[in-house]
Amino acid sequence: MRSLKRAVLSIGCLFAFAVSAFGQSDLQKIMQERKLTEQDVLAAAKTYQPSGRKDEFIVFSSGGQSGQVIVYGVPSMRIYKYIGVFTPEPWQGYGFDNESKAVLAEGRIHGKDITWGDTHHPNFTEKNGEYVGDYLFINDKANPRVAVINLKDFETTQIVVNPIIKSEHGGSFVTPNTEYVIEASQYAAPLDDLWHPIEEYEAVYRGAVTLWKFDYASGRIDVNKSFSLELPPYMQDLSDAGKGISMGWAFTNSFNSEMYTGGIEKGLPPMEAGMSRNDTDYLHIYNWQILEKLAKDSKNYKIYNNHKVITIEAAVKAGALFLIPESKSPHGVDVTPDGRYIIVGGKLDTHVSVYDFKKIKELIDKKEFASKDPYGIPVLDMKKTLHGQVELGLGPLHSSFDSKDGIVYTSLYVDSQVVRWDYKSLKVLDRINVHYNIGHLDTMEGKSAKPIGKYAIALDKLSIDRFNPIGPLHPQNHQLIDINGAKMDLLYDLPIGLGEPHDVVSIQASKLSPAVTYKMGTNSRTGKQHPAMTLAGQERVERDGKNVKIYMTAVRSHLNPEHIEVQKDDNVTIYLTNLERAQDETHGFAIDNYNVHMSAEPGKTASITFIADREGVFPYYCTEFCSALHLEMFGYLYVKDPNKKYESAKKMQLQTLSPQALETEYQKILATNKATDEVIGSVVKFLTEKGYEKYPKIKEQVVDALDQYSKIKEVKDKADAAYKAKDLNSAILWEYQVWQYLVKTADVGLRAKNNLVRELSTPMSPAATRGEVAYLEGGCNGCHVIGQVSSGPDITGALLRHEKGEEWIFSFIKDPAKHYEEEYVKALINYFNLRMPNQNMKDSEIKDIIEYMKWIDENAGLN
Ligand code: RUQ
Numbered sequence: 001m002r003s004l005k006r007a008v009l010s011i012g013c014l015f016a017f018a019v020s021a022f023g024q025s026d027l028q029k030i031m032q033e034r035k036l037t038e039q040d041v042l043a044a045a046k047t048y049q050p051s052g053r054k055d056e057f058i059v060f061s062s063g064g065q066s067g068q069v070i071v072y073g074v075p076s077m078r079i080y081k082y083i084g085v086f087t088p089e090p091w092q093g094y095g096f097d098n099e100s101k102a103v104l105a106e107g108r109i110h111g112k113d114i115t116w117g118d119t120h121h122p123n124f125t126e127k128n129g130e131y132v133g134d135y136l137f138i139n140d141k142a143n144p145r146v147a148v149i150n151l152k153d154f155e156t157t158q159i160v161v162n163p164i165i166k167s168e169h170g171g172s173f174v175t176p177n178t179e180y181v182i183e184a185s186q187y188a189a190p191l192d193d194l195w196h197p198i199e200e201y202e203a204v205y206r207g208a209v210t211l212w213k214f215d216y217a218s219g220r221i222d223v224n225k226s227f228s229l230e231l232p233p234y235m236q237d238l239s240d241a242g243k244g245i246s247m248g249w250a251f252t253n254s255f256n257s258e259m260y261t262g263g264i265e266k267g268l269p270p271m272e273a274g275m276s277r278n279d280t281d282y283l284h285i286y287n288w289q290i291l292e293k294l295a296k297d298s299k300n301y302k303i304y305n306n307h308k309v310i311t312i313e314a315a316v317k318a319g320a321l322f323l324i325p326e327s328k329s330p331h332g333v334d335v336t337p338d339g340r341y342i343i344v345g346g347k348l349d350t351h352v353s354v355y356d357f358k359k360i361k362e363l364i365d366k367k368e369f370a371s372k373d374p375y376g377i378p379v380l381d382m383k384k385t386l387h388g389q390v391e392l393g394l395g396p397l398h399s400s401f402d403s404k405d406g407i408v409y410t411s412l413y414v415d416s417q418v419v420r421w422d423y424k425s426l427k428v429l430d431r432i433n434v435h436y437n438i439g440h441l442d443t444m445e446g447k448s449a450k451p452i453g454k455y456a457i458a459l460d461k462l463s464i465d466r467f468n469p470i471g472p473l474h475p476q477n478h479q480l481i482d483i484n485g486a487k488m489d490l491l492y493d494l495p496i497g498l499g500e501p502h503d504v505v506s507i508q509a510s511k512l513s514p515a516v517t518y519k520m521g522t523n524s525r526t527g528k529q530h531p532a533m534t535l536a537g538q539e540r541v542e543r544d545g546k547n548v549k550i551y552m553t554a555v556r557s558h559l560n561p562e563h564i565e566v567q568k569d570d571n572v573t574i575y576l577t578n579l580e581r582a583q584d585e586t587h588g589f590a591i592d593n594y595n596v597h598m599s600a601e602p603g604k605t606a607s608i609t610f611i612a613d614r615e616g617v618f619p620y621y622c623t624e625f626c627s628a629l630h631l632e633m634f635g636y637l638y639v640k641d642p643n644k645k646y647e648s649a650k651k652m653q654l655q656t657l658s659p660q661a662l663e664t665e666y667q668k669i670l671a672t673n674k675a676t677d678e679v680i681g682s683v684v685k686f687l688t689e690k691g692y693e694k695y696p697k698i699k700e701q702v703v704d705a706l707d708q709y710s711k712i713k714e715v716k717d718k719a720d721a722a723y724k725a726k727d728l729n730s731a732i733l734w735e736y737q738v739w740q741y742l743v744k745t746a747d748v749g750l751r752a753k754n755n756l757v758r759e760l761s762t763p764m765s766p767a768a769t770r771g772e773v774a775y776l777e778g779g780c781n782g783c784h785v786i787g788q789v790s791s792g793p794d795i796t797g798a799l800l801r802h803e804k805g806e807e808w809i810f811s812f813i814k815d816p817a818k819h820y821e822e823e824y825v826k827a828l829i830n831y832f833n834l835r836m837p838n839q840n841m842k843d844s845e846i847k848d849i850i851e852y853m854k855w856i857d858e859n860a861g862l863n
Pocket residue numbers: 120121169238331397398439440502503
């Protein structure tokens with residue numbers, strides 16, 4: 001009961017402390033010592049999560065060159081997980097077990113393993129432009145690929161390789177009902193995958209945008225229903241999908257309308273000079289709903305690498321592709337939540353441009369075009385499509401939206417600022433410095449049709465002086481900004497020590513519903529039952545020539561089998577099923593020296609295949625600290641050379657126990673088991689009487705406890721049989737196994753009991769909460785244990801033991817000596833051989849303690 005009270009000390013109480021007598025000096029002393037301003041303490045209070053408190057938002061960040069995805073919480077900025085996506089991740093067994101190897105193998109390019117990625121833009125599945133929270137997509141800029149992550153278990157389940165482009169950037173953006181995942185190329189290259197000289201750049205080099213069809217029913221991208229649109233070699237960049245009034249359209253910008261190809265080694269001006277020569281580049285506007293229809297008729301597309309690529313010509317003819325000039329070398333393109341405006345960051349300009357889709361659509365409908373580009377694509381007049389331009393500062397890149405209408409936040413790369421402005425009235429409202437060189441930024445659900453706002457995260461490219469130096473490669477800095485008030489307020493710096501994260505997306509934690517365990521025997525990468533699922537009692541070794549299959553189970557705290565013998569050069573597959581039903585009881589599996597590792601979360605079946613090419617004895621063990629006997633969770637792999645003759649070593653004569661000694665040990669363990677079983681009995685009685693079944697979380701624990709308990713009978717029978725057969729040694733060992741199960745049952749049962757007590761306790765009033773603090777800080781717990789007589793009497797019921805109990809207790813705490821001569825107190829002093837000392841409590845503290853004692857009495861039945 002004791003620990004739950006701590007949890008009540010919430011942020012609110014931090015300030016209650018600041019004004020209470022003993023708290024004030026402490027907080028102020030700490031502020032002084034640590035040189036914290038009031039502003040700092042406020043920022044801490046806005047982000048600090050007391051132990052056990054959960055975050056309101058979950059953020060998914062690209063992991064850059066690590067090829068992974070980073071998961072953290074807001075406002076705490078605590079990192080929760082790194083999800084293996086394009087690269088192996090040993091902890092999760094990703095890229096080690098056969099099931100995940102199959103996923104990574106999908107990401108091979110022309111049969112070549114790609115062991116890194118450059119993840120840039122994560123995005124959620126959407127319904128009506130709002131985040132769903134069941135899948136996440138992420139792109140690989142370096143090796144054009146898109147991955148699907150299932151948010152039921154936060155595991156990568158699919159990787160698709162782009163069949164035609166060599167490099168990308170504008171992925172993975174999602175259409176409003178997740179019809180398609182958009183992936184736009186970056187550096188133009190020939191689509192036919194052949195050599196073409198750079199002189200043929202304009203003629204043969206191309207960009208493209210791929211529309212990956214997402215099949216919701218299977219949770220997978222359907223490669224056969226996906227197609228691409230050929231684009232001029234303008235170096236396409238970021239993209240976004242239209243919604244609302246711009247539903248059906250998508251937008252991709254570009255930065256090389258010059259089609260400059262550089263040649264520094266030939267004495268030509270470098271790429272950067274030639275590519276920023278024109279005053280404008282092109283925003284590409286295309287209609288995927290029309291393109292989808294074009295992809296059904298073979299006269300509209302060419303086939304490259306078994307993939308349909310709609311020609312520029314066909315798209316133009318169908319009115320599905322247009323261009324609008326945009327300020328030179330733009331970067332981000334972001335569609336407003338209602339779909340009406342498209343905001344483009346200038347990068348080399350101080351302006352952002354706000355395009356009005358209504359105006360764009362009118363021009364398209366009237367077929368009013370300013371010109372055509374060299375590829376025959378209609379170009380709209382920039383001025384006629386603009387709602388306006390706003391000067392924000394140097395290097396505007398990306399934008400993310402607020403819940404308040406018209407409010408948007410834009411990152412300024414060069415100025416290292418976040419600017420809050422109004423894209424309707426085109427007014428700048430506020431700006432805040434970040435450290436340093438911000439790329440993307442995200443407000444909560446800020447890229448969806450229903451942004452929440454609340455916090456912004458600045459993804460700073462440089463962290464220079466922000467953190468303790470850790471060598472020349474600095475971490476990146478994700479800064480949390482409070483955007484609720486009239487002025488933005490910087491709250492927290494999170495150093496990210498993995499890859500270069502480019503972009504994040506955020507979602508309300510309540511929208512996610514990840515599973516805590518798998519259905520027994522699940523292949524987590526397919527979501528289906530694993531054909532090699534192994535239940536208790538089905539453990540076995542199957543041999544077919546050189547192929548050996550081991551069906552293994554793991555449950556606290558043993559692997560079954562514990563000895564595996566194979567011949568040298570056998571092809572060994574181990575199928576491991578984690579039989580646990582309890583959450584967070586993961587078992588890992590490693591074979592020393594064999595580069596073998598897997599992770600099996602409760603219910604998962606995973607497998608690993610290797611050639612046993614080295615003779616010897618190799619321990620294998622569980623790699624997760626799963627229980628007190630985790631170290632005992634191991635076994636031996638014996639690899640024997642069939643061509644060798646082995647001489648057996650001489651047996652050593654060890655001393656053995658006498659029959660009497662064995663009998664004594666046997667009786668001792670019997671008694672221990674009996675006592676432990678009684679504890680379990682009382683816990684079960686308590687749980688049952690108090691109706692644990694009404695609390696699903698507790699019920700889960702009780703089921704887990706009983707699951708452990710149910711295993712006892714079988715083992716006990718073996719113990720009894722051994723005893724009967726006078727095999728005392730075996731009987732003792734089996735009784736120890738009984739004890740193992742009893743301990744595990746008791747362990748989980750007591751946890752369930754504690755949780756139930758917590759559930760059943762009445763909430764503590766603020767006064768009682770303060771009273772508990774006074775009680776603890778006054779050292780009362782030195783003599784009094786609640787619910788027990790110890791070196792002092794149990795204070796439970798003390799209020800009821802006296803007439804006018806409250807008055808009496810008040811007076812007694814205030815001045816105990818005054819009562820020493822009372823008969824009752826005399827008896828107590830005699831009994832405990834101690835006198836209640838004067839703790840110099842203040843009146844207010846005593847009153848609070850009495851409130852606390854009332855709370856104890858209210859919950860007395862729960863002990
Ligand atoms: S990004 S350089 Cu500004 Cu999204 Cu990838």
